[in-house]
Amino acid sequence: MIDMSRPCMIKVLAGSALSLCAVVAMADDTLGLSESVYSVAAPEITQAPSGTASPWRFSVGAGVVNMPKFPGASGTKWEGVPTVSVNYDRFFIGSNPDAAALLSLGAYLYRDSNWRVGAAVTYDFIEPRSESDDARLNGLGDVKRTAHAELFGIYTYQFISARASVLTDIAGNGRGTVATFDVMGRYQPIPDLTLSAGPGLTWASSKYNETYFGVTSEQSARSGLPTFSAGAGLNQLRFSINGAYRIATHWNVGASVSFAWLRGDATDSPITEKTSQITYGLFVNYLF
Template sequence: MHVTKRPICMGRLVALSAIFSAFPVFAQTSTTPAAVASTAAEVTDDGWRYSLGVGVFETPKYPGSSATRFQPAPLVGVGYGRFFFGSVADANVPFGLGAYLYRDNHFRVGVALSYDLVKPREESDDVHLHGLPDIDRTAHATLFASYNLDWLSVVGAVSQDVAGKHEGTTASLDLLGKYSPISRLTLTAGPGITWGSAQYNQTFFGVNAEDSARSGLPAYTPGSGIATVRLTAGASYALNAHWNLGARIVASKLPGAVGNSPVVEKKTQMTYGAFANYAF
């Protein structure tokens, strides 16, 4: 039974974390929803674990965009004992390398280092951005923790730009209820929130005097504060011990000073995704 259960749990773990983290795919932004924590009832510290899959996503072109993009993305996960590479479980890291500092059947704490594989925003994404600088890819150091019950996961993460790209710090918290109407189907839903530092919010939503002169948008300084609130709903179905299918919808709101930014065209942001995942 143990050999059969672990691939199913690993498949759910990697697939769910990957799809929650993609907003946009493989870029870590303030609108990134945190991953749902593992549904695994057991914690193992030995042996290799692998997961491969593909997802398709419709996401905003950039935080605050009124336009969307459709993008396929590979889902990759490799683990050995406490170490992992790929989509980071229990955190809002799309793709990285890290380790669990502590794990038991309910509580997990870990660290990860990740790098954006796509730019969070480019001037060419929309005519509305003409005159504004691109937001470069950067490296993030993340400390995360989760508490997991059969019916609930609480997931928190703090992430810092460590490559000097002026993307500051974010802190996220998500509560996700879990329900399995049948043994192979897991439904999840719940709220989340992300706080952004002054530097982070300025990079993504601010307009300095020089950018204002080039773009024609008014100068704007949002300061630190809540960068997004969100509601997540989804489902994951284990076809067998190896294959998992799933879908996810995330509705996000850019509130307060962030939402009032002249960069923002649409305060309500929607992300849709579906995935297939194979664990072995």
């Protein structure tokens, strides 16, 4: 278990999570949020009167995000999101950037000065896709919120972090399985400002791609779009740029922008209007 009193561990916990900037890859389908959620919302290590680190960490905040109306959309929408989290030792609930989720319940299975490995159950905060989002979706039906089981691992060495995850739909709502890999480099020009940037990719199962990019015969009849079958494979490449600034002892503000490019069958889907996607957000958090 991590010695939470060590300054280097505080630095790792407070600023080394990756940007998971896909528009369509993981639990919330709002992955441009993840690095900003972590940079802004990572709970501080509070000291107990005895001088030992408290196992409790809290964060309360919110953000606004501009994101595509649906995976492959040309139009965008605004969403408000919470960044509320409670951590007790290795257990967490609420927003957790390591799990890339706004709603999560999980635990770290292993932690040391370089590694964080964990498991979580997550749930979508934002509706993944609704017919009412855009006229192009008429007749395709809604993509429902669902619960996911996830395994994730983060390796940090100096200013570089690498994150991998696998998560799968455990509620039977057709969301399939996705695997992600991201690398992030961090830079602190001044002590209170953290900048980060890096690439990532997402692999998606045929079930996931069929749900978001496939068109069944029934959907074709209702929507007028041609039928289309989407198989498993590389789904997306991405690059993100993020910043977080400590404006006071317990207050952080942050911003994030991610650029994503659909790949594989997602690019050929009749649902897809635009293969390049941009997500950006602004956040503020109180840490205690």
